[in-house]
Amino acid sequence: MTEKDSGLYAAFKAKDARFDGRFFVGISSTGIYCRPVCRARQPKPENCTFFPTAAEAEQAGYRPCLLCRPELAPGTSITDANANLVRRAARMLEKTCGNGQSLEEIAGKLGYTGRHLRRVFTAEYNVSPVQYLQTCRLLLAKNLLTDTNLPVLEVAMASGFGSLRRFNDLFKKHYNLSPTALRKRVPEEKDRSGNITLALGYRPPYHWEEMLRFLAGRAITGIELVKDGEYMRTVDLKNAEGKRVYGWVRIGHKPKQNALSVTVSETLLPVLPQVLARVRHLFDLYCDPTAVHETLQTMNNIRPGLCTLGTRVPGCFNTFEMAVRAVLGQQITVKAAGTLAARIVENYGTAIQTGIEGLTHVFPTPEDVLAMGENITNNFGELGVISARSNTIFELARALSQGDIDVDLCARPEEEMKKLMGIRGIGSWTAQYIAMRAMEWPDAFLETDVGVKKALPSFTSKELLEMAEAWRPWRSYATVNLWNTL
Structure with missing residues (x-):
């Protein structure tokens, strides 16, 4: 056993949650692979093989543990510049495993060729993108079989398999049991509402x-x-x-x-x-809070309690929705921006039926906004949005709709921020805020933000920016920590 493997075994033996999702353990005596937090009987060191991804463990012939359920392990954060391309590609494969998007399309979105992506992906994860995608689909299917009452056919379709036969064949090949047999082995109470x-x-x-x-x-x-x-x-x-x-x-x-x-x-x-x-x-479920805190704990030298272990950066569910709200929030209060956004939704959002009181609409799409044309200043003006903000939202919708700007898992957030600032009405604060919450950029810093200044009132914006250099690459987390102290 190598020195590295010895350290990983120690983490496995300690059931250290900080390593959950960072590696998986294949156990030769049982033929299964586990998360580091698995509570099953501890195997001997000589029976353990360590893998950086679940996909690699499965390619080596191991089946997922039914106790610790590797499909529930958290993913990895996008931070390391060398691994940035691969991590974002992996994230896109997880996100689109059911929609048939080709590897060439994913590579093109990230600014590379499919051949280059295959090479660096295999070098980083020891499996090809296709093998990684297959594992994503199988683990999602396993999750659905375990926790829901969905028919097996619907599980197969939802997980991205083109046919029930292919799903059954792959499931049996990788896990040595059929989907229906797995369901019989986990008779847990499940949601029977249809949800x-x-x-x-x-x-x-x-x-x-x-x-x-x-x-x-x-x-x-x-x-x-x-x-x-x-x-x-x-x-x-x-x-x-x-x-x-x-x-x-x-x-x-x-x-x-x-x-x-x-x-x-x-x-x-x-x-x-x-x-x-x-x-x-x-x-922000991909976050490794310990790694973030190791860098940011020096914030507590400025004032005790300024940085707290476990702080997350709130992301977003709809990138256009969040970006529009960021534009609306320029130079007004959070509450006032929320009021304007609610008026836009009520008047120009699409009404839907949810059966949940208070959930009545979805946000207008970029295409909905573009359809207003020159009338947007009048339409939004009647709601209290000034013409300059309305025009900015229109240009933002145009850039996102045409693909000129990418704020969704983009490969180079800093370049997209420059493009955002090329839109009249979007300055550094707005671009950084959008990068932090929409692009998963961990190193945004809002030195001119009112909340940041209020948290550290004795420093100028220039001094704050200089101070924040020591907080790279986690300045987004530093910003949220400062907000949380208010």
Whole structure:
């Protein structure tokens, strides 16, 4: 056993949650692979092989553990510049595993050729993108079989398999049992309402109440709702055929399992991978809080309690919705921006039926905004939006609709921020804020932000920016930590 493997075995033996999702353990005596937090009987070191991804463990012939359930392990954060391309590609494969998007399309979106992506992906993860995608589909299917009552055919389709026969063949080949046999082995109580409830894991600690407080303060009436310790919102996504699919999602907290519970309306089954990917983004489930805190704990030298272990950066579910709200929030209060956004939704959003009081609309799409043409200043003006903001929103919608700017898992966030600032009415604060919440950029810093200045009132903007150099590459987390002290 190498020195590295010895250290990984020690983490496995300690059931250290900080390593959950960072590696998986193949156990030769049983033929299964586990998460580092698995509570099954501890295997001997000589029977353990360590893999960076579940996909590699499965390619080596191991089956997922039914006790610790590797499909619930949190993913990895996009930080390391060398691994940035591969991590974003992996994230896109997870998000689109049901819509038939080709590897060439994914590579093109990231600014590379398919051949280059295959090469660097295999070098980083020791499996090809196709093998990784197959594991994503199988683990999603396993999650659905375990936690829902969905028919096996619907599980296969929702997980991205083209046919039931192919799904059954691959499942038996990888897991040595049929989908129906797996379901019989996990007779747990399941949601029988027709909705879909799954769990998504995270690395503890997780400050759930702080996250809810942030989202509640910025919730758009008609679209979002925070109630009884849960977050709810409407959903508008496109399926593989480009047809819009509407529904709702509800997220709660399961602290004992280090997971969030995600309940999805049955109408969203065709876009389930997209929904789960957006929930992970919104609640920053890929974060490694220990790695962040190791860098940012020096903030506590300025004032005790300035940085707290476990702080997350709130992401977003709908990037255009969040970007428009950021523009509306320029130079006015959070509450005032929410009022304007709610008026836009009420007048120009699409009304949908959810059966949940308070969830009535979905946000206008970029195409909806563009359809207003020159009338946008009058239309939005009647709602209290000044003409300059209306024109900025129109140009933002045009850039996103035409693909001139990408704020969704883009390969080079800093370049997209420059493009954003090329739109009249979008300055550094707005571009950084959009990068932080929409692009998953961990290194945004808002030195001119009112909240940041209020948290550190004795420093000028220039001094704050210089001070924040020591907080790279986690300045987005530093910003949220400062906000949380107010």
